[in-house]
Amino acid sequence: EDQVTQSPEALRLQEGESSSLNCSYTVSGLRGLFWYRQDPGKGPEFLFTLYSAGEEKEKERLKATLTKKESFLHITAPKPEDSATYLCAVQAGTGGFKTIFGAGTRLFVKA
Amino acid sequence: DADVTQTPRNRITKTGKRIMLECSQTKGHDRMYWYRQDPGLGLRLIYYSFDVKDINKGEISDGYSVSRQAQAKFSLSLESAIPNQTALYFCATSDSGKGFEQYFGPGTRLTVT
Numbered sequence: 001e002d003q004v005t006q007s008p009e010a011l012r013l014q015e016g017e018s019s020s021l022n023c024s025y026t027v028s029g030l031r032g033l034f035w036y037r038q039d040p041g042k043g044p045e046f047l048f049t050l051y052s053a054g055e056e057k058e059k060e061r062l063k064a065t066l067t068k069k070e071s072f073l074h075i076t077a078p079k080p081e082d083s084a085t086y087l088c089a090v091q092a093g094t095g096g097f098k099t100i101f102g103a104g105t106r107l108f109v110k111a
Numbered sequence: 112d113a114d115v116t117q118t119p120r121n122r123i124t125k126t127g128k129r130i131m132l133e134c135s136q137t138k139g140h141d142r143m144y145w146y147r148q149d150p151g152l153g154l155r156l157i158y159y160s161f162d163v164k165d166i167n168k169g170e171i172s173d174g175y176s177v178s179r180q181a182q183a184k185f186s187l188s189l190e191s192a193i194p195n196q197t198a199l200y201f202c203a204t205s206d207s208g209k210g211f212e213q214y215f216g217p218g219t220r221l222t223v224t
Contacts, residue, residue: 026181032211034212036209036215041218042218043115043201043218044154044213045215046212049210049212082136091211097159097161099156099211099213101146101178102153103153
C-alpha cells in the first residue's frame with residue numbers, strides 16, 4: 001500500500017537551533033516528492049520537488065534531500081517566521097494519478 | 112490578487128442540504144484538483160480534472176460531485192451534506208508542462224450540523 005509518514009508530529013526549536021524533518025514513503029514508482037509549507041488558515045505553499053535519490057534542493061534556510069526510502073527537510077538556523085506545518089507528498093507512478101500527502105510536521109520556532 | 116480563489120471561505124450548513132464550493136484560477140493552468148483536509152489525516156484527493164472534458168474520481172469521491180465549467184473554474188458539490196463532511200476543503204492547480212507541483216487556494220472551512 002502506498003504510504004507517506006512524517007515525523008515528528010511536532011517540533012519545538014529555539015531560534016538558531018538547526019534540525020531536520022523526516023518524510024518516509026513507500027510508493028510504487030515514485031514520480032516526484034514534494035515539500036509544502038502551510039501556515040494556519042492558509043493553503044499549502046509549494047517549496048520543492050525532488051525526483052531521484054541523491055537530489056537536493058535549497059531555498060533560504062531550507063534544504064530538502066531524497067533517498068530511495070525517505071526525504072529530509074533540513075532547517076538551518078531557523079527564525080520564528082519559519083514556524084508552520086510542513087507537508088510532504090509523493091506522486092505515484094502507477095494506478096493513474098495519485099498524490100499522497102503525509103499528515104505534516106508542525107514546527108514552532110521560539111525567539 | 113490571489114492566483115487561486117475559493118468561495119465561500121467559510122460555510123455552515125445543515126445535514127441534507129446541497130452545497131457548492133467554487134474555485135477560480137488565473138494561473139493559466141490546465142489541471143485542477145479538490146482536496147479535503149482533516150486533522151491528523153493529511154490532504155486527501157476528492158476529484159481531479161486534467162482539462163475541461165476530463166473529470167476523474169480521487170481517493171474519497173463518494174458523496175461529492177464536480178463540474179469543470181471552464182479551464183479556470185472547477186466547482187465541488189455536496190449533494191446531501193452529512194456531518195462527517197465537516198472539513199477544510201482546498202482547490203489546487205498544476206501545469207501539465209511543469210510536473211506535478213500544485214498551487215493551492217486559501218481553503219473553505221465547511222461545517223455540517
